[in-house]
Each structure stands twice: as C-alpha cells, then as structure tokens.
Amino acid sequence: MTAVTRPGTLVEALAGLDRTGALPRAGGTDLTACLGTGVLGPAPVVDLTGVGELRGVDWRPDGSVRVGAMTGVGELAANPRLVEAYPALAATARVLATPQVRDAATLGGNLLQRNRCWYLRNPAFDCFQTGGHSCPARTGDHLYGVVVDQGPCAAPHPSSLAAALLVYDASVLVAGGDGAGPDASGSPSTAEAPLADLYDGSDPTRDHVLAPGRVLVAVTLPAPVRGERAAYRRATGRSRSEWPLVEAVVRLECGRDGAGPVTRAAVAVGGVARTPLRLPGVESALVGSLPGQAPGPEVAGALADLDELCSPLPSTGYKVDLLRATVLDVLERALGVPPV
Template structure:
C-alpha cells in the first residue's frame, strides 16, 4: 500500500503500480473478504484537497471525492441548494458507514449480487460468461432489464447525482457526466472508468431557481442498508404547472436510470392536482421484471408517487 500526499502522486501510483484507490474502504474491505480483490491499494487519506464542499460564484458546487457521506448529508450548502442529494446521503446505509464512506467510493463501488460476492460462483462480473442470478436467487435484482447481468447498481448517491446532472472530475482525463459513468448493457463492469483512473470530485450545476426536490427509498427489514427501490425527484413550476421534471430511480436496473416517460407526462400538469395518473401508469411500461422481481413494478410506482408528492407539496 502507498499513501501519497498529492493528487498527482496518487494518480502516478495508480498508473505505475496498478491496484485500487482506497479512502473509506467500506467496499474494498468487503471485496477483499470475498476474495474479489487483493490490492495493491493507494491510500487517499492524506489528500486533504480531495475533501470538502466548495460553493462557486455561479451557484454550482464542487464536492471533493473523499468527502464522507455524513459530511454530504450535513453540509448546509448542499442541504439548501441540493436538498435531495443531502437527503439521499442521510438515508444511506448506517451512521457508522456514512461516517467513513466517501461520495466517490459510493459512485464507484461494486454490486452486491450474492453470486458475484461468492468466490464459489463464476459470472460476467468475475470473468465468466453467465449470470447465475437469472436462473437462481434474484428477488433483489433488476426490474428494468438492460442487459446480460441483472445485479442492480448499488450506488444511492449516483441516483441523486444523476438527477442533478452532476459530472465526475478525474485526475487524468476529461470530466465524465454521471449519466455516462454507467452502462447497463455492459455485464462486466459496474462503472466505465478505466483501472487507474482517479476521481477528484463531483461538480453539481447550479440548481433551477425555485425548484423543489425529494428523495424516497423503500427497504426490506433484513436488508435495510440496501434499498429495494429508491427515487429522486426535482420539480420546477411556472404559472401553476410543472415546467420541468427530473425523476431518477435506483436499485431497479444495472445502472441508475432516468424515468423519462414519467418526466414527459409530468411536464405541463397542474401542480395542485398532484402526480398525474398517466405519469404513474407509465412506470409499468418501463419495467421488464424477472420471475422474482415482479413486486418491484408496483413498489417502483409507489416510490415514485411518494417522492413526487413530497416534492410537489413543498412551497
């Protein structure tokens, strides 16, 4: 393990020695226990420049890559300008995890499929050519089928950052929109960054003036750390109608997804009427459930409804 003191040194270490960057380590430790990684690691703890939230003059914000989830949840700038991002961070995992897990680590973590995490199995994610979950235990898998692998993407922060149109900054390379960071059709990877690429931060564009936003997640009692479905909504209004709408969902597909058909049905609808039935009914048309994930169709609809009602009801 190396512990560089500058971003350039960290990037060079990753390029020259390979391995993985490690900050909070919540996913790296889990992968090591499952024998899915054995390092080497580049420790990022000494890079103070990668931590913290900076509000820019144009209203945008930059969140350092190693800023913890707890810090994101508590930051007054983010709570005021990006409330659904802060709410997502506050609902994520457990207090112990939020205290050490980082925002970039959450974006770039590996999926939680029991077959990938068990070294006794081979799958697309571990170099094989099958997805054992399709024919096996997949009650927590995707309900929007994007490709060969059906393990849902695990990042809650990615859902919120997708909804806010965020961009990931890299130490070496052009910034990558969160919308392009994932490819649900690729069964071999959970994100599209190349090995050795180091995230330095996440840029959030200035929010729409007067917009309201909400986050809601549905969890099972035995797996409360990981949502069955979660949704982030942003709403802008003009003349008593919804003028802009963003609806992003997680834990339902191989990648975080924008529910664009729901968004189209929302725009132009009266704010006082609540979520239009056509928008909610369009959720089912987006789904292609597996035998054990049919319950997620109605759960996704209900979660979208709850998040929309919360966003619409805000003054």
C-alpha cells in the same frame, strides 16, 4: 498482508495506480469487504485519504459547486449550504446505511462501489465480474435483481447518490489513465463528462466504466434554482440499514419560489436496473402540476407506462408495482400533497 501506500498529492496517487494493479481506497467501506471475501484478488492499495485535492466543497462565482470525491456522505447530508442548494442530494445522503458508515463513506466511493449480488460476493461462484462467462443469478436466486433488463448481469446498481446526482445533471471530473502524467504546470491531466457516462448497463463485467489507474476527482453540480421542491424515497425489506428494493428521487422547479406550477421536473430511480435511470415520460407529465395537489391524469398515465420499461425476471415481477408506487409516493412528497 496488503501493501498500502499513502500519497499526499493527486500526482503521487496516480503514479501509484498507473499500470501497477494497485486499487484505490477511499472510505474503504466496500473495498475492505471485497478484498476480504475474494471479490477482488490480493493487490496493493493506494489510500486516498491524504490527497487534499480530492476533498472539499468549492463554490464557484456562477453559483455551481464542485464537491471533492473524498467528501464524506455524512457531510453531504449535514453541510447547511449543500442542504439548502441541493435538497434532493441531501435527502438521499441522509438515509444511506448507518451514521457510522455515512461518516466513513465518501461521495466517490458510493458512486464507484460494487454491486451487492450474493453470487458476486460468494467465492464459491463465478460470474461475469469475477472472470466467469455467465450470471448465476439469472437461473438462481435473483429476488433483489433487476426489473429493467439492460444486459447480461442481473444485479442492480448500488449507488443511491448516483440517482440523486442524475436529477441535477451533474458531471464528474476524472484524472489519469493511459500513462498520462502531469501537464507542464505539474497538475494531473483531467477530463470532465456527464455523471451518467460512468455507467454502462450492457457491460456485465463491471459496475462502472472508470478505467484502472484513473481517479474520480470531483463531482460538479450546476447552480441551484429558486423554487426547487425535492424528495427521496426508498422501499426496503426492513426499516433501517437496508439496501433499497426500489428507490426514487425527484427534483421539481416551480414558479413563485416553489408555490407555483412545475416548470421543469427531473425523476430518477435506482434498485431496478444495472444503472440508475431517469424517467423522461414522468418528467414531462409533471410539468404544470401544482404544489399541494395530487398529480393529474397525465402523471397517472406516465406511471402506467412504466410497465413498458420493465422486463422483469421470473422473481422480480413484484418490482413493477413497487416501482410505480415508490415513484408516486416521492412525487406526492415533493409536491407536498397532504396525506390521506
């Protein structure tokens, strides 16, 4: 039977994790499955649900917001102020999994979850992430694998919220690690870094780079801007409760409170690579686009250039067209282009 400790403070949680081999548990929607199927070996668990420092939405004087890692995915989709300030994030959270999972799942858990490769999840196989020396998906069934090939592992990163947070240039606050204890005031040692730094597509052994013993404390988003237009879209094999084959999220800053031309664009995609990706070429091409009008030839050219980004595996070539179509769809939704 798994030993579970339930600390009440972040300092206590870090002490329970530091050099003990214990696993942190947030909502438990993925960790429970990983322990049950053998993706993770038997280990003690540190339950973070009672750690108050990891919860809550803290609005700062400059308009930015700090969202605790234990904040529920359902709250991201329903909190009125978050929905108004960060519509791309709210739109993404709103369609994840099922209402029951959204109520249990957390922001931090979504960002740090394990990939859904069926070879990883099957104890009959070894892969880079379970101590093996190969990726059986590359020579086996990789229908849902990467189309942007960043490294030896062929499994796409599973976090939709990571893609949404990329378009806001979010950062993460991390505590603990390397035996670091509390500072003179009794607070745990922390460090802040861009959210993108959580991921490294060239490392096939893990889905994020957060070291054992460290805890994701919060995510910080910069102050919202007026005139933002946003949309999220995913392509799936069925209409509900399905992992995306390709997903895209877009955030447009427009003049005249959203009615004028695009002055800045951010576009991110998931389901296609070992990490969520920004598409700078598409972003640049969108500047000057007008709400209510279809994207111009510059955007069409940038979408065509996505072919050069892609290096599909034998069974993932279909994702090249799907990527272009999904990105175009989400751009048109954000711009408010009337349906044909």
